[in-house]
Amino acid sequence: MPIATPFPGGTILGYPRIGRRRELKRALEARWAGRTTDAELEAASRALRLATVRRLVALGLDPADGSVPSSFSPYDQVLDAAVLLGAVPAADYFVAARGDGARPPLEMTKWFDTNYHYLVPEIGPDTPLTFADDAPVRWFAEAARPDDGGQAVVTRPVVVGPVTFLLLAKAAAGAPVGFRPLDRLDDAVAAYADLLAALGAAGAPWVQLDEPALVADTVTGHLAPGALAEAVTRAYATLTAVPGRPAILVAAPYGDLRGASGDHLAPLAASDVEAIAVDLVRGSAPTGLVPGLESKALVAGLVDGHNVWRADLAARLAQAARLQAATGTGAVAVGTSTSLLHVPHDVEDETWDGAAGRDPRLRDWLAFADQKVAEVVTLARGLAHGPGAVAEQIAAASAALADRAAAAGVVVPAVRERVARLGEADVARAPYRERAAAQAARLSLPPLPTTTIGSFPQTPEIRAARAAWARGALDDAAYEAAMRAEVARVVALQEELGLDVLVHGEPERNDMVQHFAERLDGFAVTAGGWVQSYGSRCVRPPILWGDVSRPAPLTVAWTRYAQSLTAKPVKGMLTGPVTILAWSFVRDDQPLGDTAAQVALALRDEVADLEAAGAAVVQVDEPALRELLPLRREDQRAYLDWAVRAFRLATAGAAPDTQVHTHLCYSEFGEVIDAIDGLDADVTSLEAARSRMEIVPQLRDAGYGRGIGPGVYDIHSPRVPSAGEVTELLRLAVRAIEPALVWVNPDCGLKTRGYAETTESLRHLVAAARAVRASL
Ligand SMILES: CN1c2c(nc(N)[nH]c2=O)NC[C@@H]1CNc1ccc(C(=O)N[C@@H](CCC(=O)N[C@@H](CCC(=O)N[C@@H](CCC(=O)O)C(=O)O)C(=O)O)C(=O)O)cc1
Ligand SMILES: N[C@@H](CCS)C(=O)O
Ligand SMILES: [Zn+2]
Numbered sequence: 001m002p003i004a005t006p007f008p009g010g011t012i013l014g015y016p017r018i019g020r021r022r023e024l025k026r027a028l029e030a031r032w033a034g035r036t037t038d039a040e041l042e043a044a045s046r047a048l049r050l051a052t053v054r055r056l057v058a059l060g061l062d063p064a065d066g067s068v069p070s071s072f073s074p075y076d077q078v079l080d081a082a083v084l085l086g087a088v089p090a091a092d093y094f095v096a097a098r099g100d101g102a103r104p105p106l107e108m109t110k111w112f113d114t115n116y117h118y119l120v121p122e123i124g125p126d127t128p129l130t131f132a133d134d135a136p137v138r139w140f141a142e143a144a145r146p147d148d149g150g151q152a153v154v155t156r157p158v159v160v161g162p163v164t165f166l167l168l169a170k171a172a173a174g175a176p177v178g179f180r181p182l183d184r185l186d187d188a189v190a191a192y193a194d195l196l197a198a199l200g201a202a203g204a205p206w207v208q209l210d211e212p213a214l215v216a217d218t219v220t221g222h223l224a225p226g227a228l229a230e231a232v233t234r235a236y237a238t239l240t241a242v243p244g245r246p247a248i249l250v251a252a253p254y255g256d257l258r259g260a261s262g263d264h265l266a267p268l269a270a271s272d273v274e275a276i277a278v279d280l281v282r283g284s285a286p287t288g289l290v291p292g293l294e295s296k297a298l299v300a301g302l303v304d305g306h307n308v309w310r311a312d313l314a315a316r317l318a319q320a321a322r323l324q325a326a327t328g329t330g331a332v333a334v335g336t337s338t339s340l341l342h343v344p345h346d347v348e349d350e351t352w353d354g355a356a357g358r359d360p361r362l363r364d365w366l367a368f369a370d371q372k373v374a375e376v377v378t379l380a381r382g383l384a385h386g387p388g389a390v391a392e393q394i395a396a397a398s399a400a401l402a403d404r405a406a407a408a409g410v411v412v413p414a415v416r417e418r419v420a421r422l423g424e425a426d427v428a429r430a431p432y433r434e435r436a437a438a439q440a441a442r443l444s445l446p447p448l449p450t451t452t453i454g455s456f457p458q459t460p461e462i463r464a465a466r467a468a469w470a471r472g473a474l475d476d477a478a479y480e481a482a483m484r485a486e487v488a489r490v491v492a493l494q495e496e497l498g499l500d501v502l503v504h505g506e507p508e509r510n511d512m513v514q515h516f517a518e519r520l521d522g523f524a525v526t527a528g529g530w531v532q533s534y535g536s537r538c539v540r541p542p543i544l545w546g547d548v549s550r551p552a553p554l555t556v557a558w559t560r561y562a563q564s565l566t567a568k569p570v571k572g573m574l575t576g577p578v579t580i581l582a583w584s585f586v587r588d589d590q591p592l593g594d595t596a597a598q599v600a601l602a603l604r605d606e607v608a609d610l611e612a613a614g615a616a617v618v619q620v621d622e623p624a625l626r627e628l629l630p631l632r633r634e635d636q637r638a639y640l641d642w643a644v645r646a647f648r649l650a651t652a653g654a655a656p657d658t659q660v661h662t663h664l665c666y667s668e669f670g671e672v673i674d675a676i677d678g679l680d681a682d683v684t685s686l687e688a689a690r691s692r693m694e695i696v697p698q699l700r701d702a703g704y705g706r707g708i709g710p711g712v713y714d715i716h717s718p719r720v721p722s723a724g725e726v727t728e729l730l731r732l733a734v735r736a737i738e739p740a741l742v743w744v745n746p747d748c749g750l751k752t753r754g755y756a757e758t759t760e761s762l763r764h765l766v767a768a769a770r771a772v773r774a775s776l
Contacts, residue, residue: 003330006206006247006275006297007067010380013208013251013277013305014071014158014339015056016369018532019048020346025536028074032094045074046142053143053153059370060377063153066206066246070139070155071339075535077210078118078168079106081160085191086132087121087169097535099717107170107690108534108716110627110667112212112219112254114306114342115541115583117534117666121165123181124172130187131194140204157199158339161209161250162188162235163228167219182223182231189235193242200244207246208277209239210339214264215255215283216631218671225262232267240272247274249299253338254306256283259632269293277301280319281337286327298329303367303375305338308543308585310367311375313390313397317382324383334380340369343585344529344540347371357517357524362545365404368529404545405589409522412547419597427648430656432706435682438657442616443569447776448730448744448769449500451709453663453685454573454619455512455749456490456505457758466510470527483508484561491565493759498766501617502570504562506751512575512621513583517542519554520602523584542584544595550602553609560613571661572610572618574603577646582624592628593642600649607651611658619661620651623748625675626667636671644678651681659683665711665748669695673702683707687747689714689721693729696736708737711747712768713761718753720760726768739776744769 018024027044030036049072057063073080075097082088088096088106097119099105106119123129136157143153160168166188169181192209199207211232213219220228239248250273257265257278268276269292277299278285285300286293300323302316324332345368352363367375375397382390404410429435462482469479490505509515517523523542530538555572563570577599586595603620610618625643630636651660662679665687669676676684676699688695688710696710712729713721733742744765750758 003295003297005331005333006249007062007065007299007333007335008380008384009060009062009067010334010376011061011067011156011299012056012069012336012340012373012376013210013253013301014069014341015052016341016343016345016532017072018530018536018538020349022530022538023048024074025538028536032098045072048072049139050143050146050148050150053155054151055370056373057151057153059373061373063151066154066156066204068153068155069158069208070136070143071158071341072139076119077158077160078121078165080135081165082119082121083133084131084135084159084195085165085188086128086130087123090133104717112216113628113631114254115531115533115539115624115627116341118168121169121181122172123166123169123184124175125179125184127172127184129184129191131191131198134195134198136195137198137202140199141202144203154203154205156206156208156249157204158208158210159195161211162192163231164211164213167213185231185235186238189238193239196239196242196245196248199246200242204246206249208249208251210251210253212252212254214252214257214268215259215279217259217261217633218629218631221261221633228264229262229267232264233271236268236271236273249273249275249277251277251299252283253277253279253301254282255279255631258284260634261632265290269296275299275333277335279337281306285319285323286329289328293327293329295330297331297333298323298327299333299335301335301337302379303334303336303372304588305336305340305372306342307588308343308366308368309588310365310371310397310400312401313375313378313382313394314387317379317387317390317394320379320383332383334376334383336372336376340372342531343372344368344526344531345370349528350526356527358526359409359524361403361407362524362543364400365545366543407546409546410589412549415547415549415598415601418601419594422597422649427645427652429652429654429680432680432682435656436706439616439659439682442657443659445500446773447740448734448742448773450744450766450769451499451501451571452494452503452745452762453747453749454503454506454571454621455509455751456493456503456507457753457755458507458751459755462486462507487558487562488565491562491570495566495568497759497762499762500568502562502566502568503573504558504570506573506749508558511539513580514540514542516554516575516580517544517584519550519552520548520599521551522546522548522598539583544581544584544586546587548595548598548602550605554606556606556609556613559610559615563614569616572607572615574606574618574620574650576620576622576662577603577650578628578643579622579624582628593646596642596646597649600646603650604653607654611655615658617659617661618651618654619663620647620681621663622647622679623663623665623667625664626669626672629671640672640675640678644675647679661685661707663748670698673698673704677702677704681706683709683743685709685711685743685745687711689729689747693732693736696733700737705738705741707741707743708733709743709745712744712765713746715746715748715750715753718757720757721764723764723767723771726764727771730768730772734772734776
């Protein structure tokens, strides 16, 4: 039975929150620095919320029917849900996000397979779970009934759904063994029910509950078969029974609702929610008879929210029409596959003048958030009125795609041929035993060698110098001199501290991926394409558009300079192929594994040049190895195979006496332990302090038998660990694995820290290493 199509003009699942000019970042940081008041922060946030929803109307979304999402968050949407439920008091919002002198912040981790990070709520049997904060209601009302004389917009509040919220939470300290936050589903759902009633009373026609956990075995894999479907059924039976509630759209972005581990479309289709948003970029359209779907609207995620390529409108429109005809849904609306949180605001904000790889042709191939909204609006019009109604837009999109496919640089035969010639010998080094002996002879390091992960504090002076250089106020020579002075300071500091393997400190790097992309062919970088990474912190993901090659050495001069200042070994420092891909917008016209091989070969040449310049140690960072792990278990093996191969391609050209390090952080490593071993690095440093070294026995049990540097202090906060604390962690490590394998280093790079705490912390690290060495 056909039902009325909701959002007939199209909709999006969410929009960037940081602001076109990073207004939210500036407002937050000014407040945290004490330069403004709470009222000023709220005024700036409100202005941003209103400007955003009005912008979406100007781009073509309907202002009256809930097509415009209200997806603002002051810091993080998962923290917002914790405050909504009273699990975190509203007054402690920023304490939970950032900590204060006395309380640590909530743990932060990756949001599905993206480079966005959320705060992990802590839920125990007694954690309050009641409708405690009505921010979604206030934000709905302020847009629907504005008091600034501006346009009224009837929005669709967007909230993390109850099942996903509890699955992303962790058990609070002290919770009984076996307790899981999902055990509190009924309490959480009762609070959501109150929210729905309040939104209904405020006049909201729709609410969007985000349930991406339904597509992710990485989040739900521990549940008993059927438990997830049962939780969804129970939660949505209660929520749909709320009198006077808005219509409910359940969104399942980032993947497929149906996988080898279960069919999670079925319980949603069988529920009484009005609409389901499916990701048709990463996931698939419903097929076969799905009971209940006939009374639902499907919000078809046809426009990629996760990447920046202009959509093939002809193909997408045909897909939408097929969906309408064939899936047995009551109605089809056009939407984005995910929130647009992961892409920059507007292609038009960039200059496309060839600088930094910003080839003028690229402008036409790309769609950032605003262009994606326009694509959604076009597809919705085409679906409603036939392709003829949008013939011009379809033709323009097809022409841009054809231009892109044929453009010089997209396919570079020499790069393709080099990749095609690769064989197994290119990914194999000499046996570890042989390498270890050669490296020991070359490096003469003490037991428990001390080192750092690469970056030293990026001081305001360094950033100001780079900003001045970027706007032409500082010439190349002066900028380079400033960075060399910083390298000299970092080397002198490490000598003074007594570290064993030194680094140059990475002052010349704006970002560990962007810096490389700026120097490789096949990439473009943006000047202002900021994307929120967490809270007020942003990154500018490069755009990988063509075949990748290295026109000139990338890092050699800095490493050589640092090495000229010391007799101790200086590590060459590279970002690995998987991480470069994970933190870039990657081309969508070939398998990711092929792109990874191209990047790996560019890095392989860099390793060779570092060796030729005398580097005895080279580190290739792969902090995003776990991030790109596919959400569905059945897809993980293939990913890990190409990811490991790419790392080995990058590093296996190194001579046996060159010590290859890698570094991983920002994730739980459990699911990638075998892959870590498979990288075949001589030394692997990992974030480990907060988990008290638990990775060390895990790696040992998996048979890992090469160098390991479990982080001995957490670099995420300015807190200085005592030498005693570091010693204790180090003792845990040497008890868990052969001490001859253990290295001593912090959890990660020090770029976000200041010099005062860094110096003190490293002093304690060296003291701890000496103390434990003495007791071996
Ligand atoms: C390790 N992490 C990274 C991830 N992804 C990356 N691509 N890179 C990473 O390092 N993902 C996982 C984690 C996420 N963690 C972080 C941590 C910190 C930041 C961060 O601090 N971001 C900065 C911007 C960093 C940067 O690009 N700096 C540039 C430009 C600086 C800038 O904004 N300049 C101002 C002018 C300043 C002045 O003094 O005049 C401007 O342009 O307006 C640089 O150093 O040159 C942030 O501020 O958000 C991100 C992810
Ligand atoms: N070498 C980098 C790794 C960060 S994950 C750094 O030290 O910042
Ligand atoms: Zn790291």
